[in-house]
Amino acid sequence: MYTLTVTTPSHQYPIFIDTDLIQHPAKTFASFVGKKVVIISNDTIAPLYLSCWQNFFKQFNCEVSNIILPDGEKYKNGQTLNLIYDGLMQNRADRQTTLIALGGGVIGDMAGFAAATYQRGVPFIQIPTTLLSQVDSSVGGKTAINHPLGKNMIGAFYQPQAVLIDLNTLSTLPQREFSAGMAEVIKYALLGDIEYLSWLEKNIEHLMVLDQATLAYAVHHCCRMKADIVSIDEKENGIRALLNLGHTFAHAIEAEMGYGNWLHGEAVAVGMVLACHLSEIIGYLTPDDTERVVNLLKKAKLPTTPPMMPFDAWLNHMSHDKKIHDGKLRFVILEKLGQAKLIDNISSDMLKETLAPFLVC
Ligand code: NAD
Ligand code: GLY
Secondary structure (H helix, E strand, O other): OEEEEEEEOOEEEEEEEEOOHHHOOHHHOHHHOOOEEEEEEEOOOHHHHHHHHHHHHHOOOOEEEEEEEOOOHHHOOHHHHHHHHHHHHHOOOOOOEEEEEEEOHHHHHHHHHHHHHHHHOOOEEEEEOOHHHHHHHOOOOEEEEEEOOEEEEEEEEOOOOEEEEEHHHHHHOOHHHHHHHHHHHHHHHHHHOHHHHHHHHHHHHHHHOOOHHHHHHHHHHHHHHHHHHHHHOOOOOOHHHHHHOOHHHHHHHHHHHOEOOEOHHHHHHHHHHHHHHHHHHHOOOOHHHHHHHHHHHHHOOOOOOOOOEOHHHHHHHHHOOOOOEOOEOOEEEEEEOOEEEEEOOOOHHHHHHHHHHHEOO
16 A cells, blocks of 8 residues: 655645555544544445445444435536535534545545535545546645636635545546546646656556556556645645646636536646647747657547637636636646746737637637
8 A cells, every 4th residue: 555645734644545445454544534424425436336435434433424416527516515515414414524525526626625614614535536536636635616607616725634545446437537537647747757757658558457556656656746746835826836737728628618528637638738839839848749748648548639619718718717817827838848837928829829720710
């Protein structure tokens, strides 16, 4: 089992990573569990994993109940959040109750936000079941719901008590979802670790068939990078913003296409290619660098070109993005592969040149 620690000014918590994590002796995890546990999951994941995690938590002699939500990004909203509050009230959840987010990033973000706000904050544990949530969303305490005008617009920084990553859950994850998670895995290499990029290029075939040791190494490496970044900059005042590589473009694609139609990771993959093109225009990357990124994304079965969209639509969606700073759009660009930087003086002309092949009137 790999164990890592995230340390923020107010809180420290472990990330446990293993295949068959659920089989580890319960005492390893006992200190994170309250007298009452409410598992929050969805109607896809619950039939697969709810009963085994219910049994797991019953080992701690605590009262275990659950709240099952409809599945999908389109339900990551205030209405579904209210269903969580309803369930917590009905179960008489109190401040000693631990919420368990059992699912992908949608469940993790919503359950986390419910934990941050219910009775002004109750403890919660992340049990991420998608690759994306294991390497990214479950770590670092960003919680949120979407607003019709923007993704993840309503939320809080709220750290979990622990993150329990059982890699076995990936065996039931649809291929498309696994690939979406690979976009975030590749993101870490591009933004901060050229050696990891080379390692991924050598091992991508093993990862795509879920070779367990390769997968455990890859997930651990990403979590370590994220834990290090979050430990330095919990609230995204600096280095954490680099984790948004590709995301300004990605959020525009997701909003334009309707939340959930493009998977977040698919949009991030295309966003990273666009960030590479922008970096070329600025004079940092070469076309060969971009080609290297495109090839790796293709091996991970990810899209590498955006849908055709009008320039105004890009600008409109980007203007609602949280990464706007002093009224200026901020982009993460690559000075070279494995080294990212934040830049906010991108002109509309540069943006148009980046997107030119993909613009419709
Ligand atoms: P998701 O949560 O929608 O899960 C994808 C699909 O896979 C869903 O249908 C889900 O029910 C299903 N699923 C989950 N685990 C499964 C399993 N083991 N077996 C079979 N099916 C399974 O999507 P996601 O990609 O995990 O997360 C995307 C969300 O995460 C977005 O809302 C995004 O905004 C958010 N996100 C948050 C952060 C953060 O830092 N908080 C970072 C990145 C993304
Ligand atoms: N997914 C970006 C972050 O956690 O900051």
